[in-house]
Amino acid sequence: MLKEKSKERIILGIDPGTAVMGYGLIKETGSQIKLLSLGVVKMTHLDNHPLKLQRIFEQTTSLIEQYHPDCLALEAPFYGKNIQVMLKLGRAQGVAMAAGLAKGLPIVEYSPKKIKQSITGNGNATKEQVAAMLKQLLKFNETPEFLDATDGLAVAVCHSFQKITSAGSGKSYSGWESFAKDNLKRVK
DSSP states (O other): OOOOOSSEEEEEEEEOOSSEEEEEEEEEETTEEEEEEEEEEEOTTOOOHHHHHHHHHHHHHHHHHHHOOSEEEEEOOOOOSOHHHHHHHHHHHHHHHHHHHHTTOOEEEEOHHHHHHHHHSOTTOOHHHHHHHHHHHHTOOOOOSSHHHHHHHHHHHHHHHHHHHHSSSOOOOSSHHHHHHHOTTTOO
16 A cells, blocks of 8 residues: 655545536645535546546546545445446446546545545545535535536545544544544634
């Protein structure tokens, strides 16, 4: 596994999808995180699955070249009843991973439940609740056109929290709620 830089790092978070891929980039300096960018890559106009995969690869590569992240965090496909949807999501995730690997980035994956738990303290939170918490945490007012953008951002923040909450004090937190409770001065 490739090692990440330690003092300051940029994290690219991706919520893979074959219709809309959400992404978010944050800069972590110590225990502080700052929003760099968030958005979506729309593929609804493409009706050919391989073309969608190509777009995911190209756009992920473009984000990596533009922002030079230190790592790539991805949302792992959730287990659903429709196997065709699962296969397509798995391919989308694999192509985003391949783009990161081609640029030498360490790759991490988080389940949707782990991401929601890290951001809101509730593993069953809605997309809207996750977006609201991220807006408060990162102090941005813009409401993205698609919640997929905040989903991608949530993956990046989730990865940052794993380092922040396990570094320094030797303390480990189960999610945002317990972290916030012990760090009132850092959370406003």
